[in-house]
Amino acid sequence: MSMPFPTPHADDETPPVRVLLADDHPSIRAGLRLLLETAADIEVIGEAADGAVAVQQAQSLRPDVVIMDARMPGTDGIAATRQIAQASTGEVLMLTTFDLDEVVFGALRAGAAGFLLKSADPQELLDAIRRIAAGDGVIAPEVTRRLLRTFVADEGAPVTGTDAVTASASGRSPGSPASVADGTERAFGELTPRELDVLRALGRGLSNAQIAEELMISLATVKTHVSSVLAKLHLSSRMQAAIHAREAGLT
Template structure:
């Protein structure tokens, strides 16, 4: 059976390299590529691939949020890629719904192995990320149970990330094709839910929660 993949990475060289490497396996077909998370989500909706392989740190809509959206609307499994295997990034990816986490310095054979493992319903995590991961997950689950955090909608998370990436209200409105007033309303909801003040507070929160490339430290 041929496995159909969509690849997402904001660097063209990486996208082309991954496509070339994965296409060496006759059982894998790359049916689409995306330069950002929003495009990846659209391609998954249109093409219904078996697996989305996505970088975590991308502008506009990061790989974590793309993973959440894909898993909420499709049967497509997700493998996240990252330059760094810190436990926080791994846990965040798994909680978003990813079934795989592969370091970008992994071999092609490892990535293909992850693809095959995930395609059969398994979970694959690069060996270099495993130290203390189980305890980290348990600690986070205990903390979340004791102190549940604010629940942001998908649109609020997207707007939070865009503000953290230094876009203005009007620039965000233009990108999302909504009015500046709508963006401002979402911003007020976000700051109230998070208990922060202004865009600076939103940015600090986004960085701490890994909602931006800087917070995820994936470069």
């Protein structure tokens, strides 16, 4: 789901990626800050020890990326991610020691733009921050295969958003083929053919650069289409769009 990209270099014309750290362990925040401060193109602008403070900090500081721990006292990382994604006050990279399904899927459904384990290499984390700030999504290799296997569209696939509401209102089970088909026809009917192509590509885990190459359009055009897809489907992140596409059988 992720591919290595050349590491960008900071220059006078490119502002640094502004990062907010949210973790309840001071030592982990300190370690992350030390690591991120080694990169000239990344700037730590704030820290939070729990989810509620992270939401407040995101609102006031407007970071490019929020590095969010999953499990914190009070408002946990997944709930905080949902609030930040809904308010569009930053892109969230979930960074946790837990690769349990409920954490992975909960984070992505909440609107996280990426998911990494704390065991990730430093360069992997730095690259993930840059990619998310550029509009791409990142998933830890350790959970990618499980994620794709879980969201292969079939009769037992879970659905959320428009499809879940449709199924509930109609009395059908959320995973039934009829509910998925009906929800797809209604929700995706607002998308243009090109936006549907972009949604399919998101479902396959392609980055913006890969989508631009495959569809032979500019990177700026890809970003415009992605934004339009998210707005029309009432989604908070490209990861939610990817899940939506796979659940609807578009990939």
